[in-house]
Amino acid sequence: xxxxxxxxxxxxxxxxxxxxxxxxxxxxxxxxxVRVVNFAHGEMMTIAMYLAIVLFQxxxxxxxIMMVPIAGALFALGYVMQAGLINPxxxxxxxSQFMLLVAIAIIMVNVLLLxxxxxxxxxxxxxxxxxxAFGPIIVDATKLYAGCAAIIVAxxxxxxxxxxxxxxxxxxxxxxxxGALVVGLNVKRLxxxxxxxxxxxxxxxxxxxxxxxxxxxxxxxxxxxxxFVIVITGGLGSMPGALLGGVLxxxxxxxxxxxxxxxxxxxxxxxxxxxVLLFRPQGILGKRTA
Amino acid sequence: xxxxxxxxxxxxxxxxxxALLVALxxxxxxxxxxxxxxxxxxxxLAYTGQAWNxxxxxxxxxxxxxAIYVGLGAYTAAALYVHFGIGPWIGLLVAxxxxxxxxxxxxxLAFRFGVAGVYFAILxxxxxxxxxxxxxxxxxxxxxxxxFLPVAQYTQNDLWNLRGRPIMFYYVILALTIAAFLxxxxxxxxxxxxxxxxxxxxxxxxxxxxIDTFRYKMAAVMISAGMTAVAGVFFAFYYNNLFPEQVxxxxxxxxxxxxxxxxxxxxxxxxxxxxxVLTSLSExxxxxxxAFGFDFPGAKQVFYGVxxxxxxxxxxxxxxxxxxxxxxxxxxx
Numbered sequence: 001x002x003x004x005x006x007x008x009x010x011x012x013x014x015x016x017x018x019x020x021x022x023x024x025x026x027x028x029x030x031x032x033x034v035r036v037v038n039f040a041h042g043e044m045m046t047i048a049m050y051l052a053i054v055l056f057q058x059x060x061x062x063x064x065i066m067m068v069p070i071a072g073a074l075f076a077l078g079y080v081m082q083a084g085l086i087n088p089x090x091x092x093x094x095x096s097q098f099m100l101l102v103a104i105a106i107i108m109v110n111v112l113l114l115x116x117x118x119x120x121x122x123x124x125x126x127x128x129x130x131x132x133a134f135g136p137i138i139v140d141a142t143k144l145y146a147g148c149a150a151i152i153v154a155x156x157x158x159x160x161x162x163x164x165x166x167x168x169x170x171x172x173x174x175x176x177x178x179g180a181l182v183v184g185l186n187v188k189r190l191x192x193x194x195x196x197x198x199x200x201x202x203x204x205x206x207x208x209x210x211x212x213x214x215x216x217x218x219x220x221x222x223x224x225x226x227x228f229v230i231v232i233t234g235g236l237g238s239m240p241g242a243l244l245g246g247v248l249x250x251x252x253x254x255x256x257x258x259x260x261x262x263x264x265x266x267x268x269x270x271x272x273x274x275x276v277l278l279f280r281p282q283g284i285l286g287k288r289t290a
Numbered sequence: 291x292x293x294x295x296x297x298x299x300x301x302x303x304x305x306x307x308x309a310l311l312v313a314l315x316x317x318x319x320x321x322x323x324x325x326x327x328x329x330x331x332x333x334x335l336a337y338t339g340q341a342w343n344x345x346x347x348x349x350x351x352x353x354x355x356x357a358i359y360v361g362l363g364a365y366t367a368a369a370l371y372v373h374f375g376i377g378p379w380i381g382l383l384v385a386x387x388x389x390x391x392x393x394x395x396x397x398x399l400a401f402r403f404g405v406a407g408v409y410f411a412i413l414x415x416x417x418x419x420x421x422x423x424x425x426x427x428x429x430x431x432x433x434x435x436x437x438f439l440p441v442a443q444y445t446q447n448d449l450w451n452l453r454g455r456p457i458m459f460y461y462v463i464l465a466l467t468i469a470a471f472l473x474x475x476x477x478x479x480x481x482x483x484x485x486x487x488x489x490x491x492x493x494x495x496x497x498x499x500x501i502d503t504f505r506y507k508m509a510a511v512m513i514s515a516g517m518t519a520v521a522g523v524f525f526a527f528y529y530n531n532l533f534p535e536q537v538x539x540x541x542x543x544x545x546x547x548x549x550x551x552x553x554x555x556x557x558x559x560x561x562x563x564x565x566x567v568l569t570s571l572s573e574x575x576x577x578x579x580x581a582f583g584f585d586f587p588g589a590k591q592v593f594y595g596v597x598x599x600x601x602x603x604x605x606x607x608x609x610x611x612x613x614x615x616x617x618x619x620x621x622x623x
């Protein structure tokens with residue numbers, strides 16, 4: 001095979017990986033602050049994807065623009081979930097939190113199944129078959145737009161945590177729970193905000209992904225797993241790590257699909273996960289905690 | 291030994307256990323085929339839940355990938371039966387060590403490299419998913435197209451080859467569940483049980499007291515894996531078909547751990563009562579939704595999910611500790 005094919009596949013994997021990274025960023029933010037693993041992460045993403053598809057089919061609105069209201073809707077969902085259900089579980093053992101989120105995930109998948117049925121749905125935009133040529137590299141327009149949008153959203157999120165007061169307050173909660181309480185932060189409300197922000201990330205990523213893949217209700221659990229793989233590879237709780245992990249896993253899957261068989265591609269992602277867990281358990285960019 | 295195992299059991303509990311045992315032994319003679327399959331499913335989940343409970347409930351290691359042991363047990367025994375004509379009881383002697391070896395690998399890697407808590411849980415998922423996709427590509431066992439055991443209409447029950455009617459499978463799984471219960475009961479009353487509890491409550495303190503935590507955590511993983519593999523062999527011969535997509539899937543692992551968590555983690559009766567409540571809940575809902583003409587795909591699972599949510603929120607320790615208080619089975623000090 002000529003070298004250009006590898007390059008093309010790698011670039012396409014990289015762009016998809018950026019969107020994966022944004023999705024995983026949501027998981028990472030939630031875990032980093034609330035210390036709860038969101039086992040309903042992929043399911044929340046499928047909700048966002050169906051929202052994007054409904055908006056597109058009913059009103060012909062582009063998913064890349066609808067990303068903003070969809071992220072808003074998911075923010076509200078995340079905020080309500082944390083404030084109403086998850087906050088009392090923050091101090092409970094892991095298996096108890098796991099059960100709670102699995103129950104939520106089961107409800108989400110099956111409500112989607114009830115409402116939309118099992119058929120795959122997709123968005124057909126006017127630029128669905130456009131592509132750009134950069135020298136020997138040909139890039140799908142949808143993937144390029146989605147990748148760029150993912151970078152913009154991630155940059156906005158970094159700025160929020162770095163510069164805004166609320167962002168700093170949330171980081172304070174993550175660094176030192178007791179300290180945050182002592183200086184008078186409303187930790188439970190900040191947790192709800194954080195879960196909302198994580199959900200908004202996954203909402204934005206979901207609307208972008210509708211450009212790249214078809215959606216069915218059972219996609220949720222698969223993407224929950226994918227988000228875990230990415231986040232742990234990059235470093236659970238590390239924001240740049242999630243993006244890096246997304247790109248790494250996106251490219252690995254794309255190249256493995258080309259070199260071996262597409263059905264075995266996730267095996268490589270899991271193999272990377274196992275290696276990272278064993279040799280660098282804190283993830284590539286994660287900080288080691290004692 | 292027997293005296294030690296039966297100490298601290300009140301007369302009230304004895305009466306209840308005896309009544310339960312009689313009911314379970316007599317049940318197939320009053321149940322129709324439909325009810326019998328449900329009873330088998332309940333006992334199957336009670337058994338696997340008991341096996342998982344050793345790892346999480348006793349030793350405090352959260353495994354979310356137990357489907358891998360079910361799958362390895364099922365595929366090993368099925369492959370021996372289909373390719374070499376070796377029956378399930380001999381197959382068991384291979385299936386158990388295979389699953390134990392797999393458990394040992396996962397345990398060794400995790401415990402030696404200090405992978406714990408959430409990370410350990412996700413490592414177990416990763417191994418199960420790895421196995422799922424791997425078995426999709428092994429043509430020796432049918433790949434993603436599935437692996438089938440030869441079936442026929444049976445009039446005779448062939449216990450040696452586990453070929454027969456549901457009633458035979460009922461008694462086999464009942465015997466397994468009772469054996470697992472007694473085994474776990476004995477484990478809890480032995481040294482190793484106390485070591486596990488010490489590790490579960492505070493691993494560092496346990497190590498400071500001189501407990502070889504690595505060794506006992508390995509023991510927990512391997513015993514749990516071996517027991518789960520037995521359920522896998524049963525699964526293969528009861529259902530007669532194996533698909534990697536189903537056997538190794540994460541939803542299998544979740545299904546398997548719901549019963550002990552809902553029933554009461556770390557308790558002996560928890561897995562059984564959880565399996566009973568969840569399965570009868572699920573079946574009742576199927577019937578009800580059907581009766582009301584509302585059996586759309588997904589409807590049942592939505593209600594199921596809501597019920598799970600309610601139990602998790604309302605009974606954080608599970609159903610059994612609550613039932614136990616209600617029945618006043620605890621011997622007063």
